[in-house]
Amino acid sequence: MSDFPLPVDHECLACYLYRVAGQSPCDGSLRVLKVYRDHSAPRATALERKIRLLGGYCDCEVLMNALRPAGTEAIRAIDRGDDLICKGVRRGCIQPCEQWMIRRGVQWAGGQFRSRGA
Numbered sequence: 873m874s875d876f877p878l879p880v881d882h883e884c885l886a887c888y889l890y891r892v893a894g895q896s897p898c899d900g901s902l903r904v905l906k907v908y909r910d911h912s913a914p915r916a917t918a919l920e921r922k923i924r925l926l927g928g929y930c931d932c933e934v935l936m937n938a939l940r941p942a943g944t945e946a947i948r949a950i951d952r953g954d955d956l957i958c959k960g961v962r963r964g965c966i967q968p969c970e971q972w973m974i975r976r977g978v979q980w981a982g983g984q985f986r987s988r989g990a
Contacts, residue, residue, distance in 0.1 A: 876895075876904055878911050884958055884959075884968045884969040885908050886934075886935065886939045886968040886971070889905065889934055893932060894955075898932035901930055902920055902923065902934075905934060913965065913966050916964070916966045919966055923938055926939075926974065938975050940975070941971060941972060942971055958971070
């Protein structure tokens with residue numbers, strides 16, 4: 873059993889990682905990401921590989937390297953340490969809600985994960 877809270881209904885991966893990161897320190901692994909996957913997106917078996925390609929080798933690096941806030945409202949809330957209210961995603965989805973963006977240069981589309989050519 874996990875020591876972490878479970879994701880709430882329709883909470884995206886980024887908002888979940890941000891919420892849990894405020895409650896417990898990173899241990900250098902993707903444990904929190906795995907809790908999200910197991911609870912909210914169990915069919916996303918390649919999630920860890922995809923996140924590592926984006927530079928997320930541990931839970932805190934996912935928020936620093938792989939994902940970033942999409943707008944000034946989210947940036948200001950994070951800078952103040954405020955809670956973010958997730959805009960929601962469908963169950964099974966591993967893409968972030970509209971408050972977050974995936975790092976440039978890599979895309980998830982049509983069930984495929986590929987690096988964009990320069």
